[in-house]
Amino acid sequence: MNVSLEQLEAFVATAxxxxxxxxxxxxxxxxxxxxxxxxNL
Incomplete structure (x- = not known):
């Protein structure tokens, strides 16, 4: 599973x-x- 920095940034901002x-x-x-x-996470 590849996780991008953009995905993590979006997740943290949403939370x-x-x-x-x-x-x-x-x-x-x-x-x-x-x-x-x-x-996509």
Whole structure:
């Protein structure tokens, strides 16, 4: 299993922010990209 830094960053931001939308705003990325990264973990 390969885990990228972007996937981990998305996971931590989501856990910290409490939602994919809030994590996306924090990271300056699309919500769909954040949820995809977390789903691929």
């Amino acid at each position: 910290d922010a409490g939602s994919f939308s809030a994590a996306a705003r924090r990271l300056g990325r699309a919500q769909s990209a954040i949820s995809t990264h977390v789903a």
